[in-house]
Amino acid sequence: MPSTRLVTLLGAVVRQQRQRRELSQRQLAGLAEVSQAAVARIERGERAPSIPVLERLCAAMDVQLVVGVEPLDAHLDARIDELAARPIAQRVDDLGLDQMMDALKDFPQVLIGGTAALLQGAPVPVDAVEIALRWEDSKRFTAWLEANYGQRWNARWEEFGGVWLEPEEPGEHRWSTLYGEIRATMCDELPETIQVRHGGRDYRVVPLVELELTDSRAADLLRRYRARHRAVES
Template sequence: MSSTRLVTLLGAAVRHQRHLRDLSQRRLAALAEVSQAAVARIERGERAPTIPVLERLLAAMDVQLVVGVEPLDAHLDARIDDLAARPIAERIDALGLDELLSRLPDFPKVITGGTAALVQGAPVPVDGLEIALRWQDSKPFTRWLETNYGQRWNARWEEFGGVRLEPEEPGEHRWSTLYGEIRATMCDELPETIEVRHGERSYQVVPLVELELTEPRAAELLRRYRARQQASGS
């Protein structure tokens, strides 16, 4: 686990406990005798709290930190094993894929990334819809985001919101919406696809072999899945 990920996890834990108790950052800061700005930076993962400060923050909420170790990225292996035990239709339903696709405007789009791997049967962890869109369709996509409570990922603050929606604006092509998260690859021409059918639904997806060549994130998940298969003798 990288130090950056650990800082993010600690900040998320503090924020989660604070929300459970309906405390404001200002109130928690007063209880723990730290500044409100320090609490904000810790929760955003911008600042690694010292052990004494972390203990005071948690103690102010009547909880304490429990430290443990696990194999590197064991959480990914656990999610892969869990997904592998489920039927493909159940994995697709859990993602809310069909509803999100049906809600998007009727412009050409291609399923790519981890979502394409999932549709093709690979039990890889996916948290949102990954699609390829043409730049010429960016304006209707932006209008759809505006009407469906879209918020763009703000890499500076490590949260959604606070930046302009338009794909043309600098930043990650990642949005939260009323119907789920969307990650978009903007391109001049859509990639070649294959058709995959599940029940009565048809999906246009980037083939697995192409994903492994062009999508580093999806390729890493596929390699991890295959390593799990080999380790189990499947």
């Protein structure tokens, strides 16, 4: 059964509540009278728990499930509103962008995606530094990852680690590092950029108009932000 946002959220809630009570999956399974394998699949978002099973899991952790409804993607609208109220400098600091840029200075790269949009004033959610890298620099990038405790995203297990670091190997171009998470787009030539300046520092970024043509995720967030902004003004 393919995972849905609700199944993923339920799994995350079960995992968070279990860890908060310092229970192992086996211990929770015993208390709720289900198998440890079932708990593991629920937490990974691979299985939608039945209502009776979910109630037993909650009861075993002395909590109860509260059901409610909200407009579709209201959580994303709330996040955009929150980000719009925060200075860009603070969001740059929260992302650890300057430390990452200092660490990556030994080979060419440019900022793309949500990171580029952030630096151009768009309050879109950004949870990783997004860069474009040339294929010809991939070996240098791999060496950098090895030196900075890099782990590549393992889509099968939905966690970092257990797969080859090299960009040439199959898999998402997404890594955790000593300086935070990186998401890379590998290309033959770096895209055209503009220069923006914040806090006395210059950044090379792909302009917003280009992002909306080439990056579907960034484009969706930008359109959502503009629609949200117009709705607030009207």
